Amino acid sequence: MSKIQDIPDQLPPEAIAYPSTYADDQRLHDLLSRFRASDRMHRIEAPDYEPFWLVTHHADILAIEKDSARFINAPRQGLLSLSQQTAMLRMANGADPAQFMRNVAGMDGQEHKDYREITQSYFTPKGLAGLLRDIEGLAAHYIDEMAAEGGECDFAKVAMSYPLRVIMQMLGVPPEHEPLMLRMTQQTLTSQDPDLRHADGPAAVLFEAFGLFASIVAERRARPGDDLASVIANARLNGEHLPDREILGYFFVVATAGHDTTSYALTGGILALLENPDELERLRADPKLLPNAVEEILRWTSPIKHFCRTATEDCELFGHSVRKGDIxxxxxxxANRDETVFDEPFRFSVTRKPNRHLAFGTGPHVCLGQFLARFELVALLKEFISRTDRVEISGTPTRVEGTFVGGVKHLPLRYVMGSVG
Structure with a gap:
């Protein structure tokens, strides 16, 4: 068993499974750097978790994600503690939770390809082209709201509201349902955080959301429109509508992944620019750098902290014996700080090229919404840098306690808006 050396005042290896580790970016990356320096892969045994292999190198993650026959997404996408698994079984009344919801991220092989193709053309640059003006309009609207706050705000509210409205507009869901969608996301994807989780777990909000999704499906089947909800509701495989649990899962993954990760990229990106004022000024002086800056923000923030794969056979991997069923x-x-891939990986640079980050993953499961996220980030950052004259951090930024999805959850700012806009 490989094990990194424990050093006083540093986190032990098993801390990689602790939600609190992810609330301290410096200590997280100190731990990950130690992992990368000591071995290709690490067997982790943490209290309340099944043992798992931690993969930390860029090249190794690429190899595993592209080998989708030996390393599959089912039956788990994220690392769950034994306590969380018990709670999910209780929520599902003792049945496999997949009996009431399955999503495309948890499928493999031809089934995954078939379900992905239902909306894939909608999320290509060509498919999104007609929405660019709407996205830019929403970006301007939320910077207007920031301006209306009178010079101080928690930027996390802007960052959370904007991509949520974008994806709800794409789905054709009215704004009054956004609070429910936000609660659903926070109480599932970031449910380990004490500020975001519900004391009774995600069951109540999931069933409330599923009720909304079911009503949307019925409405779009009766009166189809040109929105994304109509595409999903009326999709057919082998001549039949999607089963209920797959429909619910599709709506769930689009509604949650469609905004949460982009929100954390925005808060983390603005924080990085403010902590690196020379880079912010470089971006202000040359807005054509925005697409390049977005790639660096995605590398720097890595909103999705991990995905899981399960081995389908016994194999030797990076010098270790992996058994069928291993996580x-x-x-x-x-991967996005790997010293063998990135020059000065702990330096934030809006001019970094090349930038082969893995924020969206790769292989068959590469993020479906990657182009939407890029469009949203460019639009909001363009408004932000062009309409603010001076910005400073006015309080202590705080981060999500969570091993799956997260980033900066509070970013207090003080600012002066420009004379135009």
Missing amino acids: LVLSYPS
Whole structure:
């Protein structure tokens, strides 16, 4: 068993499974750097978790994600503690939770390809082209709201509201349902955080959301429109509508992944620019750098902290014996600071090229919404840098306690808006 050396005042290896580790970016990356320096892969045994393999190197994660026959997404996408698994079974009344919801991220092989193709053309640059003006309009609207706050705000509210409205507009869901969608996201994807989780777990909000999704499906089947909800509701495989649990899962993954990760990229990106004022000024002086800056923000923030793969056979992997059924945890923050891939990986640079980050993953399961996220980030950052004259951090930024999805959850700012806009 490989094990990194424990050093006083540093986190032990098993801390990689602790939600609190992810609330301290410096200590997280110190730990991940130690992993990368000591071995290709690490067997982790943490209290309340099944043992798992931690994969921290960029090249190794690439290899595993592209080998989708030996390393599959089912039956788990994220690392769950034994306590969380028990709670999910209780929520599902003792049945496999997949009996009431399955999503495309948890499918493999031809089934995954078939379900992905239902909306894939909608999320290509060509498919999104007609929405660019709407996205830019929403970006301007939320910077207007920031301006109306009178010079101080928690930027996390802007960052959370904007991509949520974008994806709800794409789905054709009215704004009055956004609070429910936000609660659903926070109480599932970031449910380990004490500020975001519900004391009774995600059951109540999930069933409330599923009720909304079911009503949307019925409405779009009766009166189809040109929105994304109509595409999903009326999709057919082998001549039949999607089963209920797959429909619910599709709505769930689009509604949650469609905004949460982009929100954390925005808060983390603005924080990085303010902590690196020379880079912010470089961006202000040359807005054509925005697409390049977005790639660096995605590398720097890595909103998805990991995905899991499960081995389908016994194999030798990076010098270790992996058994069928073993869990592999792919660490994206680690891959995106890999010293063998990135020059000065702990330096934030809006001019970094090349930038082969893995914030969206790769292989068959590469993020479906990657182009939407890029469009949203460019639009909001363009408004932000062009309409603010001076910005400073006015309080202590705080981060999500969570091993799956997260980033900066509070970012207090003080600012002066420009004379135009």
